[in-house]
Amino acid sequence: KQEVTQIPAALSVPEGENLVLNCSFTDSAIYNLQWFRQDPGKGLTSLLLIQSSQREQTSGRLNASLDKSSGRSTLYIAASQPGDSATYLCAARIPYGNNRLAFGKGNQVVVIP
């Protein structure tokens, strides 16, 4: 069974600092890994998708890396802004059964102005 862990569960950083969010998964057999953002009481917004054959993906200030052999992914957010305050979830796509997503519990981020 795929288990996804995100550390730290919560963190606060001053505006302008870079954010580093960690995600680990127990089974390296994945289709892809997807990072989401969730604002309080809202649904999920897809940020980045990394295929199992890729090492990283970038979009603006966001960069996500994937090391499938060690079961790790990292989301970097450069020059954090107060608007980046949210919960960030990572999810591994399982390549069997119904191709479901296995989610971590999230990194709750507060960027202090």
Add this chain to the structure above:
Amino acid sequence: GAVVSQHPSWVICKSGTSVKIECRSLDFQATTMFWYRQFPKQSLMLMATSNEGSKATYEQGVEKDKFLINHASLTLSTLTVTSAHPEDSSFYICSVGRGGNQPQHFGDGTRLSIL
């Protein structure tokens, strides 16, 4: 623009009421949709996989008679919480994806509060 539309966004109702939540795929025809449940400060837990034209596949521990899923068309899946009780209060979210290596897209979720 939005790929998935979920309605309603918020429901408050009395215990014993049945509540229907709709999930629509706006951009493409989806043979499969997923229904999740999320408790405060917890991750998303998959409840069931909705399959167009056939029965839904429920995860272990999810009562299929309690959470009725209908996927009658390629763009619409509905989740009905039957005879809801306070312990059913939660955040319910659906997702849609083209499958395989494509990203999953999520609805805005439905906050269900049972009094």
